[in-house]
Amino acid sequence: MNNNMAAHEHDIRVQVKSEYLADQSNPAESRYVFAYHVKITNEGEQPARLLTRHWVIMDGEARTQEVRGDGVVGEQPKLAPGETYEYTSGTVLDTPVGSMQGSYGMIDEAGQHFDAPIPAFTLAIPRVLH
Secondary structure, rough: OOHHHHHHHHOOEEEEEEHHHHHOOEHOOOEEEEEEEEEEEOOOOOOOOEEEEEEEEEEEEEEEEEEEEOHHHHHEEOOOOOOOOEEEEEEEEEEEEEEEEEEEEEEOOOOOEEEEEEEEEEEEEOOOOO
8 A cells, every 4th residue: 555545545624613602601700611513524535433532622821621532422423435524512611712622533444543633723702892
């Protein structure tokens, strides 16, 4: 197998959009709730199943927490080539701004494990003009 083929065998694209949930947040108590909408697309040539998640969540004061677990929202979705899986989850920060990044642990049909990186994205309350 040449290297070019291997590069396309596992090609999982992760896109994330975040939003601030003002109705669930309480800035007076340093509680800022964010939802994030994730879209996972298998752009590779093999089916793959998402087994685990690993998040690194950083708040505005550089405090970091790591979250590891099985699947996402209680599921371990299998994605055929060209297929997309979407879900929404959330997190709570002590600060009005933060960021998240991480990876999904995947496995292909041959039993080969690989990581699909989740690019860093920002969590921030909308700027309000007074």
